[in-house]
Amino acid sequence: MKYISTRGAAPALNFEATMLTGLARDGGLYLPDHVPPMTQAEIASLAGLSYEEQAYVIMRPFIGDTFADDEFRSLIARAYQGFGHPARAPLKQLAPNHFLLELFHGPTLAFKDFAMQLIGQLFQAALARSRDRVTIVGATSGDTGSAAIEAFKGLDNVDVFILFPHGRVSDVQRRQMTTPAESNVHALAIDGDFDTCQALVKDMFNDFSFRDGVKLAGVNSINWARVLAQVVYYFSAAVSLGAPYRAVSFTVPTGNFGDIFAGYIARQMGLPIEKLIVATNQNDILHRAITSGGYVTDGVKPSISPSMDIQVSSNFERALFDAYGRDGAAVAQLMDELKSSGGFHISQGALEFLREIFTSGRASEGETSQTISRIHANTAEILCPHSAVGVHVAEQNLSATPMVTLATAHPAKFPDAVESAMGTRPALPERMADLFDRPERVTRLSGDLAELQAHIRGNIRK
Numbered sequence: 157m158k159y160i161s162t163r164g165a166a167p168a169l170n171f172e173a174t175m176l177t178g179l180a181r182d183g184g185l186y187l188p189d190h191v192p193p194m195t196q197a198e199i200a201s202l203a204g205l206s207y208e209e210q211a212y213v214i215m216r217p218f219i220g221d222t223f224a225d226d227e228f229r230s231l232i233a234r235a236y237q238g239f240g241h242p243a244r245a246p247l248k249q250l251a252p253n254h255f256l257l258e259l260f261h262g263p264t265l266a267f268k269d270f271a272m273q274l275i276g277q278l279f280q281a282a283l284a285r286s287r288d289r290v291t292i293v294g295a296t297s298g299d300t301g302s303a304a305i306e307a308f309k310g311l312d313n314v315d316v317f318i319l320f321p322h323g324r325v326s327d328v329q330r331r332q333m334t335t336p337a338e339s340n341v342h343a344l345a346i347d348g349d350f351d352t353c354q355a356l357v358k359d360m361f362n363d364f365s366f367r368d369g370v371k372l373a374g375v376n377s378i379n380w381a382r383v384l385a386q387v388v389y390y391f392s393a394a395v396s397l398g399a400p401y402r403a404v405s406f407t408v409p410t411g412n413f414g415d416i417f418a419g420y421i422a423r424q425m426g427l428p429i430e431k432l433i434v435a436t437n438q439n440d441i442l443h444r445a446i447t448s449g450g451y452v453t454d455g456v457k458p459s460i461s462p463s464m465d466i467q468v469s470s471n472f473e474r475a476l477f478d479a480y481g482r483d484g485a486a487v488a489q490l491m492d493e494l495k496s497s498g499g500f501h502i503s504q505g506a507l508e509f510l511r512e513i514f515t516s517g518r519a520s521e522g523e524t525s526q527t528i529s530r531i532h533a534n535t536a537e538i539l540c541p542h543s544a545v546g547v548h549v550a551e552q553n554l555s556a557t558p559m560v561t562l563a564t565a566h567p568a569k570f571p572d573a574v575e576s577a578m579g580t581r582p583a584l585p586e587r588m589a590d591l592f593d594r595p596e597r598v599t600r601l602s603g604d605l606a607e608l609q610a611h612i613r614g615n616i617r618k
């Protein structure tokens with residue numbers, strides 16, 4: 157299998173190079189040149205397998221010869237051994253025909269661990285073989301950063317720099333990034349919002365002399381391996397609910413479109429997904445784009461679901477690539493328009509393609525809080541604000557088809573928002589109980605590209 161860029165002007169790569177490269181050299185995002193289908197019988201045979209066994213079967217066709225079968229199996233096993241639930245991604249029933257997929261049992265309490273723990277293993281195996289080293293840069297609105305740090309901390313051949321918007325992540329999220337003591341970890345508080353951080357990461361990738369000089373690698377969901385790992389839990393949930401013989405819909409709280417795009421890939425592979433529902437908070441560019449066709453940025457508004465405080469939604473580019481018939485030049489033009497004028501209009505044909513698969517909704521701040529409080533009263537489940545956005549939107553879309561809402565993070569990552577919604581402060585797990593006693597280590601930077609690059613050059617280990 158080869159991977160191609162959404163902008164059509166970068167070399168096609170194998171899985172290993174795609175994973176280690178991150179962003180394509182034409183500024184695009186890599187995607188497989190074809191999506192390998194699974195037959196009904198193959199999907200049916202996933203029932204009863206462990207999460208790890210399902211992961212192996214689902215991901216194997218995408219890996220090519222990068223890892224031998226046994227090696228790949230053992231990397232998957234190592235990735236998920238630290239999860240705090242034997243099912244890894246357990247399903248809970250919230251209401252008739254409405255289920256919650258709990259994706260927060262990993263080490264940093266968010267769905268990001270599913271992919272990050274795995275790519276941590278895959279990177280280590282690939283780098284050990286090549287005896288190479290990399291500098292990982294990542295932008296985070298709160299969850300990706302700590303997941304990346306957890307996956308790569310303490311490694312001799314990796315330095316990690318995580319950019320987060322100063323003052324715009326929860327205290328728990330910030331401390332998860334600023335308290336690890338390992339010297340290869342660098343938490344950078346950037347003056348600006350998440351879009352500023354993500355744009356800086358992309359600018360560093362597009363500066364080839366810097367990129368090649370420091371051996372840049374990316375672990376945002378611009379990295380295809382991140383998306384691939386997330387495809388697995390769509391299968392595990394749907395199969396538990398009767399797939400391939402029964403269709404399922406998913407509601408996904410999303411800001412950067414990576415998680416829901418993984419659902420789109422699962423659907424392309426043959427998983428019977430009826431609808432993929434995009435749930436946004438008040439930063440609703442994706443909802444506006446799907447309902448009106450206008451993808452227009454209008455500034456990031458801080459919310460109680462900060463991980464979704466995003467306006468430039470990276471992975472939407474991958475969906476547009478398919479919606480425009482895999483025409484890289486057309487996508488490149490839209491992305492140029494986005495950069496120069498802050499938006500673009502999706503063509504009618506592309507919009508129809510997207511609407512066949514995706515619908516969308518938004519939750520206001522009040523609706524998010526009310527959902528936390530109501531779901532707790534009715535079911536005793538404590539939702540994080542992002543998951544509450546998802547549940548609110550899912551409730552507007554219930555039908556005879558089972559609905560699965562992705563619970564993307566543990567409520568204890570957002571204690572202030574949860575306490576103000578339902579009156580009780582959710583506790584951190586025992587292993588993190590001293591998080592607020594640990595010393596913080598963070599560098600504040602202005603958001604100037606040259607200053608950031610100098611900081612990274614000055615802190616990588618040679």
Ligand SMILES: N[C@@H](CCOP(=O)(O)O)C(=O)O
Nearest residue numbers: 296297298299300376377414
């Ligand atoms: N919501 C994310 C933002 C980064 O998204 P990613 O999909 O590129 O990892 C976060 O919590 O950091």
